[in-house]
Amino acid sequence: xxxxxxxxxxxxxxxxxxxxxxGVKGSKVLRTRKIKQVNTEHVNFYNYFCSQGCYNDxxxxxxxxxxxxxxxxxxxxxxxxxxxxxxxxxxGQPYIRTEIKTVDNNGG
Numbered sequence: 001x002x003x004x005x006x007x008x009x010x011x012x013x014x015x016x017x018x019x020x021x022x023g024v025k026g027s028k029v030l031r032t033r034k035i036k037q038v039n040t041e042h043v044n045f046y047n048y049f050c051s052q053g054c055y056n057d058x059x060x061x062x063x064x065x066x067x068x069x070x071x072x073x074x075x076x077x078x079x080x081x082x083x084x085x086x087x088x089x090x091x092g093q094p095y096i097r098t099e100i101k102t103v104d105n106n107g108g
Contacts, residue, residue: 004034005047009054010061079103 012032013020020030033050049055059066080100087097 003037005037007033007035007050007054008048009050009057011057012050012054079105 009032013030016030020033021028022031023029035047035050037047045052045055049058079102081103083099083101085097085099086094088094
């Protein structure tokens with residue numbers, strides 16, 4: 001199996017950079033960049049896109065198709081408890097500190 005994949009950016013082959021130029025005089029082309037697969041344990045966009053620009057181009061072009069894979073039909077909620085405590089700043093002045101704590105309703 002190859003340690004490289006081609007950049008998935010839909011316009012990667014249109015960027016005018018020296019490292020994309022391939023071919024001989026008279027039949028030169030701009031080619032999509034190859035990306036070396038370094039860390040395949042963790043999934044991140046650096047394994048499939050040569051730059052954040054190519055990632056953004058892909059996301060803008062295919063956002064509807066990606067969302068269609070797992071559409072969200074309901075809002076997600078996390079139970080919380082809002083705790084207000086009196087504290088003092090570095091000059092000794094009192095203030096109210098608000099802390100949001102996640103509540104575990106599963107008893108664990």
